[in-house]
Amino acid sequence: MVNLVPFTPAHFSTLISWVRTEAEAVQWAGPTVTVPLDEPQLAAMLDETRTDPPMRLCWMAQNGDDLIGHVQLGFDWRNGVGRLSRVAIAPASRGQGFAKPMVELVLEEAFGRPGIERVELNVYPFNTPALRTYRSLGFMHEGTRRSSTRVGQERWDTVHMGLLRDEWSKGR
Secondary structure (H helix, E strand, O other): OEEEEEOOHHHHHHHHHHOOOHHHHHHHHHHHOOOOOOHHHHHHHHHHHHOOOOOEEEEEEEEOOEEEEEEEEEEEOOOOEEEEEEEEEOHHHOOOOOHHHHHHHHHHHHHOOOOOOEEEEEEOOOOHHHHHHHHHOOOEEEEEEEEEEEEOOEEEEEEEEEEEHHHHHHOO
């Protein structure tokens, strides 16, 4: 059974080991992180969890004693928006069905907060397992930003998806 535990400095080395290349880093966190992923970058993410209200929440996902994933939820409190981000499944755990229950737990956390009316995310269109997971949870395709991210000499499109509180409630 998948559960979430707060992301702490004790998890840094595990997450760093999952993100080795520029393409992996961008796919995980967008173009704002640098490779090699390092402790100062992860510590800065944790700093955003310490504001009141938090700007971001970060978790590791476990299945039993095994760390099988990482996920973050950013907040735009003024507009009541949660931003699902930095979703990763451990390389050894991919393809085993862990992403959906992990994201479901984050959605419960997001919509469990009275001010959050919407959760949105960005995903790259070639990430078909992620797209399948998000669609199965009710996320709707809201647009594609063409050639929006540069990775080396490549340009990637970015798909924007959203889920409203009412849609989440109806799907439960």
